[in-house]
Amino acid sequence: MLPTLLCCLAFAGITSASISGHIASGTCVCLTTGGVHARSGAGLSHSILATLNSGECYKFNGGILTHDGYHWYELQDVHGHHRVWVAGNFLRTSSSSHCSGSGTSTGTSAHGSFTSGVVSAHCLSCICQHESGCKPLGCAWDVNSDSCGYFQLKDVYWQDCGRPGGSLAACAADLHCSSGCIQKYMSRYIGGSGCAHNCESYARIHNGGPAGCHHSNTLHYWNAIQHAGCSANS
Known part of the structure; x- marks a missing residue:
């Protein structure tokens, strides 16, 4: 032992x-x-x-x-x-010249590293900036349930991505864990959504659920992500 x-x-x-x-x-x-x-x-x-x-x-x-x-x-x-x-x-x-988080992610922010996956680091950064200013905000009540952390994750979203990090609050406040949750969520749903594999789809799914790219009420969210500096091909 x-x-x-x-x-x-x-x-x-x-x-x-x-x-x-x-x-x-x-x-x-x-x-x-x-x-x-x-x-x-x-x-x-x-x-x-x-x-x-x-x-x-x-x-x-x-x-x-x-x-x-x-x-x-x-x-x-x-x-x-x-x-x-x-x-x-x-x-x-x-002697790595790109030190922070270089082992596990394709990009970093001023707050740490994003987990790599189907969503680009640029797209994750725009979502993060829009949701929280890319800060580990505490959980707060929002549309029938709490929204938490860097990406304002909700409990049902966290459960769908595999319940990483031990709890919603802990994962949401960890940039690596919360971005990893997004990667797993998108990998799970993008194939059956009929949505294009691009930043617009990922952003609208993040906002509106597995079929979010088909919902007109997610277009305002996508506009906000574009204002944060992303395009569909980001």
């Missing part, structure tokens, strides 16, 4: 320490295994802000602290969180 402190750090396999001492601020570091928890502070008692995948890369912010037998490194702009702490056991340095 793995020691408790290790299973609390990661859900996946444990690798030998790759970083254990000082590295320069601004260094690009990458995850060497999947299922690693990024925390709000240096230590196992701090809350989990995101769960990271192998190959994701982020910039080191300069903070190093030792707690619970681990050297913790402060990383910036991780899954929509400005600052997080990750144990050095699961990190390696990298």
Whole structure:
């Protein structure tokens, strides 16, 4: 059985320490295994802000602290969180010139990385900007149910994309998780919708449900996404 402190750090396999001492601020570091928890502070008692995948890369912010037998490194702009702490056991340095989120997404915003999939990073960015200013807004009542987070996800939408992140509120407040939910939702419904595989369809489905691209009441939403800087081919 793995020691408790290790299973609390990661859900996946444990690798030998790759970083254990000082590295320069601004260094690009990458995850060497999947299922690693990024925390709000240096230590196992701090809350989990995101769960990271192998190959994701982020910039080191300069903070190093030792707690619970681990050297913790402060990383910036991780899954929509400005600052997080990750144990050095699961990190390696990298010379990547495109560091933030480079392992798992095709694009980034000022708030973190978008998950890759059928919807382009540009299209996701326009939807995110329109829905929340691309900020992790709290849940608020809107048209018969709560709308939450970066993309103003609702519970039925979150259930349809597979209930990722443990709860609607947690996933919606994580840019990587919430954009991943959109990717799964669109992959699930675009094929049977009769809609074109483009940003207009994805935006109108996001607003109006699986057949949203056929509903005239989603045209105003698409106009707003165009004003945010996207076209059908974005």
